[in-house]
Amino acid sequence: MQPIIDPWGSQLPEEYNKLITDFHLEQFDAKLFPAPNRLMRRGIVFSGIGQSIIADAIRHRKPFYVLSGIMPTGDKIHFGNKQVVENIAYFQQHGADAFILVADLEAAATREVSLEQAKKRALEFHIPAWIALGLDPKKTTVYFQSENYEVMKSTAMFSRKVTMSQFNALYGDVNPAKIVSALTQVADILYPQFKKRRPGIIPVGIDQLPHILLSRDIVNRMKSEKFVAPSAIFHKYTPSLDGSLKMSKSKPESSIDLPEDPKIACKKIKRALSGGRDTLEEHRKLGAEIERDMPFELLKQHLIEDDAELAEIYKDYKSGKLTSGEIKEIACEKITEFMHNLEKGIKEARSKISELKFVK
Amino acid sequence: MQPIIDPWGSQLPEEYNKLITDFHLEQFDAKLFPAPNRLMRRGIVFSGIGQSIIADAIRHRKPFYVLSGIMPTGDKIHFGNKQVVENIAYFQQHGADAFILVADLEAAATREVSLEQAKKRALEFHIPAWIALGLDPKKTTVYFQSENYEVMKSTAMFSRKVTMSQFNALYGDVNPAKIVSALTQVADILYPQFKKRRPGIIPVGIDQLPHILLSRDIVNRMKSEKFVAPSAIFHKYTPSLDGSLKMSKSKPESSIDLPEDPKIACKKIKRALSGGRDTLEEHRKLGAEIERDMPFELLKQHLIEDDAELAEIYKDYKSGKLTSGEIKEIACEKITEFMHNLEKGIKEARSKISELKFVK
Numbered sequence: 068m069q070p071i072i073d074p075w076g077s078q079l080p081e082e083y084n085k086l087i088t089d090f091h092l093e094q095f096d097a098k099l100f101p102a103p104n105r106l107m108r109r110g111i112v113f114s115g116i117g118q119s120i121i122a123d124a125i126r127h128r129k130p131f132y133v134l135s136g137i138m139p140t141g142d143k144i145h146f147g148n149k150q151v152v153e154n155i156a157y158f159q160q161h162g163a164d165a166f167i168l169v170a171d172l173e174a175a176a177t178r179e180v181s182l183e184q185a186k187k188r189a190l191e192f193h194i195p196a197w198i199a200l201g202l203d204p205k206k207t208t209v210y211f212q213s214e215n216y217e218v219m220k221s222t223a224m225f226s227r228k229v230t231m232s233q234f235n236a237l238y239g240d241v242n243p244a245k246i247v248s249a250l251t252q253v254a255d256i257l258y259p260q261f262k263k264r265r266p267g268i269i270p271v272g273i274d275q276l277p278h279i280l281l282s283r284d285i286v287n288r289m290k291s292e293k294f295v296a297p298s299a300i301f302h303k304y305t306p307s308l309d310g311s312l313k314m315s316k317s318k319p320e321s322s323i324d325l326p327e328d329p330k331i332a333c334k335k336i337k338r339a340l341s342g343g344r345d346t347l348e349e350h351r352k353l354g355a356e357i358e359r360d361m362p363f364e365l366l367k368q369h370l371i372e373d374d375a376e377l378a379e380i381y382k383d384y385k386s387g388k389l390t391s392g393e394i395k396e397i398a399c400e401k402i403t404e405f406m407h408n409l410e411k412g413i414k415e416a417r418s419k420i421s422e423l424k425f426v427k
Numbered sequence: 428m429q430p431i432i433d434p435w436g437s438q439l440p441e442e443y444n445k446l447i448t449d450f451h452l453e454q455f456d457a458k459l460f461p462a463p464n465r466l467m468r469r470g471i472v473f474s475g476i477g478q479s480i481i482a483d484a485i486r487h488r489k490p491f492y493v494l495s496g497i498m499p500t501g502d503k504i505h506f507g508n509k510q511v512v513e514n515i516a517y518f519q520q521h522g523a524d525a526f527i528l529v530a531d532l533e534a535a536a537t538r539e540v541s542l543e544q545a546k547k548r549a550l551e552f553h554i555p556a557w558i559a560l561g562l563d564p565k566k567t568t569v570y571f572q573s574e575n576y577e578v579m580k581s582t583a584m585f586s587r588k589v590t591m592s593q594f595n596a597l598y599g600d601v602n603p604a605k606i607v608s609a610l611t612q613v614a615d616i617l618y619p620q621f622k623k624r625r626p627g628i629i630p631v632g633i634d635q636l637p638h639i640l641l642s643r644d645i646v647n648r649m650k651s652e653k654f655v656a657p658s659a660i661f662h663k664y665t666p667s668l669d670g671s672l673k674m675s676k677s678k679p680e681s682s683i684d685l686p687e688d689p690k691i692a693c694k695k696i697k698r699a700l701s702g703g704r705d706t707l708e709e710h711r712k713l714g715a716e717i718e719r720d721m722p723f724e725l726l727k728q729h730l731i732e733d734d735a736e737l738a739e740i741y742k743d744y745k746s747g748k749l750t751s752g753e754i755k756e757i758a759c760e761k762i763t764e765f766m767h768n769l770e771k772g773i774k775e776a777r778s779k780i781s782e783l784k785f786v787k
Contacts, residue, residue, distance in 0.1 A: 172580060172583050173583065175584070176583045176584045176586075176587055177587070213580055216576050216579065219576065219579040219580070220532060220573055220579065222607060223532050223533065223536045223604075223607055223608070223611070224535075224536045226536075226603045226604040226606070226607040226608075227536055227537070227603075227604040229602075229603050230602055230603070231600075231601070231602050231603065234603060240591075241591070242589075242590055242591050243586045243587075243589050243590070243591065243594060243606050243610065244583075244586040244587040246586070246603050246606055246607075247582060247583055247586040247606070247607065247610065248583070248586075250603065250607065251583070
């Protein structure tokens with residue numbers, strides 16, 4: 068396959084390329100989609116499956132849906148959620164009906180949170196945060212897993228269409244809880260088609276790939292039901308500030324929550340792995356190693372919308388004109404503004420909850 | 428362990444003894460239970476687990492429940508269902524609240540029947556047949572799996588309390604459908620405790636043993652939830668008329684449906700494996716081999732209620748005074764009367780459906 072082209076410096080980790088090869092995924096093709104968003108333009112959405120059927124639906128204004136889920140634990144989200152929401156917003160702007168499921172049952176089953184707490188958190192924080200990040204509440208249908216009986220009822224039927232070997236091939240070692248959870252995800256993914264068959268796109272981190280493949284397998288084994296195999300696009304993780312693959316709560320000093328106190332976020336950025344050279348002299352001469360610069364990666368993935376502005380910074384940093392300290396300064400300014408807007412946006416979005424369509 | 432004592436001649440197949448040994452089951456103890464029913468008195472209920480907690484509830488008039496399920500496929504039931512219903516009726520008479528679940532979801536997932544058809548069949552045939560066989564509708568709560576969201580919701584939680592190795596130890600090779608189905612059965616078995624923890628007894632054929640053990644394992648792994656481990660009693664199969672372990676639809680000539688045209692049932696009985704000797708002379712001299720006599724087994728398990736009457740026949744057959752032809756004649760008369768009563772009972776029971784308590 069062709070190498071993934073990332074015009075903005077960071078390399079596609081080897082893990083991603085291996086997945087693409089192993090599972091015969093498509094390279095993401097931004098040319099298929101009108102006015103691709105920042106994540107699509109910059110190679111952060113790097114792979115997909117069934118892209119053309121969605122591109123076709125957009126082009127011919129045919130009905131399709133975009134779907135994702137909220138895990139209502141905690142009172143923070145992360146950059147991965149932001150990527151999902153931005154992609155949902157993109158497809159909403161291009162004609163998709165959005166479906167958001169709140170995984171309250173899964174939250175209650177896995178963690179120390181009751182169904183009531185989960186519901187409260189979803190309504191008071193998670194959904195408002197998603198609206199603040201771009202979700203259009205007027206084009207969104209929401210359900211709580213614990214209340215959607217159509218989804219629950221269908222898992223038994225889907226369970227009959229998959230073997231243990233398929234599960235092991237997709238998920239490695241599984242246990243009963245994983246099996247039930249995966250089948251529920253399949254039911255969630257296909258739920259918008261229960262009443263009307265139509266294409267759907269699931270924007271996810273690449274770690275969700277098995278659920279997509281399982282859903283497509285099951286659809287293929289139920290040909291008489293005429294479900295449309297769900298499409299997906301996969302985005303790269305926002306890397307940890309120490310340069311490792313993915314921000315993680317287990318390393319809070321290298322991970323930025325949404326929202327987070329901008330002062331704390333800036334402190335973390337100042338200590339982040341950078342592409343600056345050891346001495347200023349060397350830096351001016353050789354320029355930055357942008358591929359390993361985490362503050363630049365944050366600017367690229369999340370904090371600078373305008374391609375020209377990013378290109379300018381890229382050029383100046385690459386040439387050594389801008390120092391790593393200055394890049395961190397820019398990232399800090401941008402993230403401060405972003406966090407202020409986000410906090411404000413969440414507050415405002417609480418009054419928009421009623422614009423969502425809740426179903427059971 | 429002590430050998431199972433069956434005072435009426437038939438041997439406990441080796442398969443049963445192996446199960447009892449392998450899974451450390453209790454021998455059924457009829458002395459624990461007041462006025463044991465025919466199946467209990469005659470060694471047909473041959474094993475149990477957690478019997479004393481139920482005996483204690485009966486003795487001290489404490490709340491407990493009895494539960495079973497209806498698989499609403501087809502328009503016939505079989506002698507195994509009759510055994511279950513008779514045991515449910517016994518526990519109802521001794522203070523239990525009965526719960527009957529209609530496995531419409533499972534029926535729809537496994538066989539060519541829609542949810543609507545399944546519901547119709549349950550209401551028009553299966554439930555009336557159970558009432559005709561002794562179920563007390565006034566003490567019975569019924570639900571349809573497809574409508575009981577509390578059961579569906581809880582399977583995810585239960586799935587987290589069991590490993591693949593446990594599944595394999597109990598069920599052998601499993602697949603996702605079996606796992607989902609087994610977890611649903613656990614949820615069904617514990618459902619009557621969702622609102623109020625209490626002992627429960629599940630009267631089942633020995634083939635259902637894994638579900639009972641899985642339920643008990645899961646209860647033990649959720650100590651903080653304080654579920655009471657469900658009890659069970661296990662009955663022997665009604666053997667096939669050719670002498671093999673279990674009547675089966677795959678051998679219709681050796682299997683009697685409920686209801687069935689008495690003439691056809693009699694024809695099958697006449698061809699059944701008998702304990703009569705090769706010649707009349709030999710028979711008069713040696714007496715019958717009652718252990719292998721299927722018409723006698725039918726009389727014992729299902730067709731003669733009065734122990735004295737059965738004892739008389741047993742004695743006369745054992746001594747050779749009664750011939751195998753005469754035993755078949757008796758069985759034919761009794762089954763004809765039974766089938767007439769059953770047909771009449773089903774018709775009458777249709778008007779009693781409203782006495783059941785339906786829940787969702």
